[in-house]
Amino acid sequence: MCLTFRANRSSGGFLGALPVRTAEWVLSADTQSVCAARTLVREELGRWGTGGLVDDCCLIVSELVTNAIRHGGTAFALRLGSDGRWVYGEVFDAGDGLPCEVPDDLDATGGRGLVIVGALSDDWGVVPADGGGKTVWFVAGLEAARAS
Secondary structure, rough: OOOOOOOOOOOEEOOOOOOEEEEOOOOOOOOOHHHHHHHHHHHHHHHHHOOHHHHHHHHHHHHHHHHHHHHOOEEEEEEEEEEOOOOEEEEOOOOOOOOOOOOOOOOOOOOHHHHHHHHHHEEEEEEEEEOOOOOEEEEEEEHHHHHH
């Protein structure tokens, strides 16, 4: 399946190049899928030569997958793409509602996932899917790719 590339606010347009490498998985809506998704990201990005982005991408994907399991409640899709310098990712779930960042609450036990995604990614967003569900996407490594 082809990745659906989203507009990138920080670049003022689309990513400069399409990915050379892509991967996609469908995972079940259970807590073991969070660990499985991190393992898939670590292995794939290692093969792609984007090892410097592994830790950030694993944390981003962990947060997005946790949200998909908690709020989507059904199997979900994880997609990754890369040109060897940046990584683009998507998590699609069929659940209703769109995620949003919540105000800082130092006593809260949850609700910080999208704040973490925003802090670690160069850009991210949410796109409602036709027929229901949504795709939450991110791009990491774009600033470093532009600098080189």
